[in-house]
Amino acid sequence: MIMIRSPLLAASLACVLAAAALPVASAQEVKTDLYTVVDGNKVDPKTLAGFRAWRQANCAACHGANQEGLAGPSLIESMKRLTREQFNQVVLEGRVERGMPPHKQAPIVVDNLDAIYAYLKGRSDGAIKTSRVTAIE
Numbered sequence: 140m141i142m143i144r145s146p147l148l149a150a151s152l153a154c155v156l157a158a159a160a161l162p163v164a165s166a167q168e169v170k171t172d173l174y175t176v177v178d179g180n181k182v183d184p185k186t187l188a189g190f191r192a193w194r195q196a197n198c199a200a201c202h203g204a205n206q207e208g209l210a211g212p213s214l215i216e217s218m219k220r221l222t223r224e225q226f227n228q229v230v231l232e233g234r235v236e237r238g239m240p241p242h243k244q245a246p247i248v249v250d251n252l253d254a255i256y257a258y259l260k261g262r263s264d265g266a267i268k269t270s271r272v273t274a275i276e
């Protein structure tokens with residue numbers, strides 16, 4: 140058995156143990172020109188709108204619930220190399236002969252194109268850890 144004779148040492152040891160038991164209070168924030176992400180799953184309003192538009196337009200049906208790819212390619216990978224112009228082009232005009240439908244007639248996509256781009260970049264960069272995101276409180 141360990142005997143602690145110094146009351147001061149005993150008190151400081153108790154403090155250290157108590158602090159270790161507390162959850163980590165500091166939030167992890169990643170902020171870029173495109174998005175702000177806290178704790179890997181809370182995002183700024185625009186990025187949140189991008190997630191909602193992604194859901195509403197049902198991109199996941201072809202690209203996977205986690206953007207990992209399904210009938211269509213993994214956007215986690217694609218977003219690493221596509222330029223912003225290429226992204227706009229493929230999403231709006233589609234690549235019909237290869238199975239990517241055009242979305243230029245879909246207001247939810249057209250009106251939220253910047254936001255969808257921000258959300259998918261955040262996923263591809265690894266800043267957004269889970270496909271589902273919520274608002275920063």
Ligand code: HEC
Binds near residue numbers: 196214221230248255
């Ligand atoms: C019906 C299935 C389908 C839906 C729905 C769909 N995609 Fe695609 N998408 C594809 C396929 C298939 C490709 C690959 C085309 C090719 O081979 O060039 C693709 C390609 C892409 C690419 C280019 C990837 C690359 O590596 O060049 C992007 C970006 C993309 N889709 C985004 C989206 C977004 C955003 C949505 C929702 C608004 C969406 N897609 C909805 C099937 C789909």
